Amino acid sequence: MADAAVQDRVLLPPEPKASLLQSRGMVGFLFMLPALAFLLIFLTYPLGLGVWLGFTDTRIGRDGVWIGLENYQLLWDDSLFWLSVFNTLLYTITASILKFALGLWLALILNEHLPFKSFFRAVLLLPWVVPTVLSAIAFWWIYDSQFSVISWGMIELGIIDMPINFLGDMENARASVIAANVWRGIPFVAITLLAGLQTISPSLHEAATLDGATGWQRFRYITLPMLSPLIAVVMTFSVLFTFTDFQLIYVLTRGGPLNATHLMATLSFQRAIPGGQLGEGAAIAVAMIPFLLAAILFSYFGLQRRKWQQGGAD
Amino acid sequence: MASVEIRDVRKAYGSQQVIHGVSIDIQDGEFVILVGPSGCGKSTLLRMVAGLENITGGEIRIGPRVVNNVAPKERDIAMVFQNYALYPHMTVADNMAFSLMLKKAPKVEIAGKVNHAAEILGLTPLLDRYPRQLSGGQRQRVAMGRAIVRDPQVFLFDEPLSNLDAKLRVSMRGEIKALHQRLKTTTIYVTHDQIEAMTMADKIVVMHDGIVEQMGAPLDLYDRPVNLFVAGFIGSPAMNVLQGTIDSSGVRVGNMVLPVQSAPAASVGRPAYYGIRPEHFQLRSDGMPVEVIVVEPTGSETQVVARAGHEEITCVFRERISARPGETILVAPDPALVHLFDRDSGRRIN
Structure with a gap:
């Protein structure tokens, strides 16, 4: 009886509404809708609006009209824009190299058997957990032209006679903001690489030791190649964060002195909001996209599974 | 090749002594198996011979030389690890060539030795593969190949078969024994499997709680165990x-x-x-x-x-x-x- 009923139902032509709701694809699509809406509203719309604004002469309080590539032509001849590109590249490349070198070094130290190891690992994360603006304000004090603790310390030690003009001199200001960025970015690199180091089996190092490798050779031939996939991930993220940095510069120097620390992000904001030229600011922001795409492409190739990571296939 | 002399060797971690004065004489070319339940100190002893653990007391000689304070790479030994410890980012050939490359041996010599070892172990078609692309038994053979190319004084094996399935274990057992008969290199082999010990060893050393319970030829241990522990440990099913x-x-x-x-x-x-x-x-x-x-x-x-x-x-x-x-x-x-x-x-x- 029951079998017959089931069979009847199967044989009946299904109702269109019910079948739509029962198809796996449809249910999957419905479940994706909230995420899709989220992405559209908070990612696609602002990005699209930004790109659109870059092609208009919109100002605050006045709708713009389509002016094509005029903003970009202006930027092409704008020496301040090119200075900001230079500053951004200098900032990103220097800070990323320092973060990588120091982060890897810290990770290697923390991977050894140290007393109070977990304590040091926890302390290492501190710069990362402090909100950027707070740490930037702390650096602002540290870099104060008169009351800097660094200057005070060095004067007390008799190394210098006069306080260092950290943020007032072009070269000093560049070095200072890079140092602050490095300080903030090291924990991310160090903790991630430390996690990677811990996945390398100690027996590989023992085998290499027996094979006659020195400490440096073990690092060069075992640690570094095995860490390279993770290094690609970490450095991609680090480069992206650094390239788009805004808060630190805005709190410390606002781009000064003499625009020596103006990054593309700060210049974009400067032109768009205080300057009111929304269109031009948007164009500067859009001009960051090619650089970011290049970084992402780099990571795309860097992140590809190495041949040795692939298993199975003969 | 060389003899190995372990003389009243002790090992302590802090105040915790784990090896209490072990003495073993290993003749040149002998195949000696250290066997015992887990935690008996057999792996620690092997790692002390390799130089991966410090020696708290006593003396280890390889050939005429006391090696207590000799760095592992100067001891002229090769070790096969339980998890094989193959370098995952190197091909089979590079894995085997690594030690020679570090010694800056000429390329021709490296290739010759690697090919020779690969031939002995049947690895020739696999030389360009990565460890991940190999089966357990093949990885095991690469690990042995890495040891062979170095032509060391002593081979050390640390439970090399325990990650293999039962059937492969039996065949690898035979291969390792055949390899020893061919190369006649002094071998110290650690296992917890008394059948491996019985079938492969020239001499078995039964260890328990950091001491040697009995030492001797496999059948002597089977026929005349000196105490209850050895009697229960050797033989399957147990006495x-x-x-x-x-x-x-x-x-x-x-x-x-x-x-x-x-x-x-x-x-x-x-x-x-x-x-x-x-x-x-x-x-x-x-x-x-x-x-x-x-x-x-x-x-x-x-x-x-x-x-x-x-x-x-x-x-x-x-x-x-x-x-x-x-x-x-x-x-x-x-x-x-x-x-x-x-x-x-x-x-x-x-």
Whole structure:
């Protein structure tokens, strides 16, 4: 009886509404809708609006009209824009190299058997957990032209006679903001690489030791190649964060002195909001996209599974 | 090749001593197996020979040289690890060539040695693969290849077969033994598997709780274990050990009297353990009656677990037995092959 009923139902032509709701694809699509809406509203719309604004002469309080590539032509001849590109590249490349070198070094130290190891690992994360603006304000004090603790310390030690003009001199200001960025970015690199180091089996190092490798050779031939996939991930993220940095510069120097620390992000904001030229600011922001795409492409190739990571296939 | 001399070696982690004065002589070209339950110190001892652990006390010599303070890479040894420790980012050829590359050996020499080792181990078609693309047995062979190309004084194996499945283990056992017979390199091999020890070793060292319980040729250990621990550890299924008292006509266990060919003189009334291996029971019409609990035929032999008085015993017979659980069969231990152990010290007394 029951079998017959089931069979009847199967044989009946299904109702269109019910079948739509029962198809796996449809249910999957419905479940994706909230995420899709989220992405559209908070990612696609602002990005699209930004790109659109870059092609208009919109100002605050006045709708713009389509002016094509005029903003970009202006930027092409704008020496301040090119200075900001230079500053951004200098900032990103220097800070990323320092973060990588120091982060890897810290990770290697923390991977050894140290007393109070977990304590040091926890302390290492501190710069990362402090909100950027707070740490930037702390650096602002540290870099104060008169009351800097660094200057005070060095004067007390008799190394210098006069306080260092950290943020007032072009070269000093560049070095200072890079140092602050490095300080903030090291924990991310160090903790991630430390996690990677811990996945390398100690027996590989023992085998290499027996094979006659020195400490440096073990690092060069075992640690570094095995860490390279993770290094690609970490450095991609680090480069992206650094390239788009805004808060630190805005709190410390606002781009000064003499625009020596103006990054593309700060210049974009400067032109768009205080300057009111929304269109031009948007164009500067859009001009960051090619650089970011290049970084992402780099990571795309860097992140590809190495041949040795692939298993199975003969 | 070289002999290895381990002289009163001790190891302590802080105040915790884990190896209490172990002395082993290993002849040039000998295949010695350290066997024991986990935590007995056999791997630690091997790692001390390799130089991966410090030696707290005593002396280790490789050849004529005391190596206590010699760096691992200067000891001229090669080690095969339990997890193989192959470098995952290097091909099979590079894995094997790594030590020679570090020594800056000429390329031609490296290629020659790697190809030779690959030929011995049947790895030639796999030289360009990465470890991940290999099966467990192949990885095992690469690990051995890495050891062979170095042509060391001593091979060290740390439980090399324990990650393989049972069938592969048997065949690799044969390969390692054949390899040793071919290369005749002094070998120290650590395992917890007494069958590996029995089948491969020239000499077995049974370790337990950081001391050597017994050392000797495999069949000597099987035939004359010096104490209860070795008796229980060597042989599978394990020896039956029954608690009893020595009597004028044998050993009294419960209300049975079990036969012994020769009890030590003047020991009547002495409490003892009566040890008899499962394969040393015979089915005889004048045997003692035991109640069958389980019958496990393996084809070549039949294993029977039975109850004798209050004790459970295991017997292995070459013949096939049709007895069912609950039935009674008559079995007799071979009096010539009985092992007697002192009740207090566990030492052999016959």
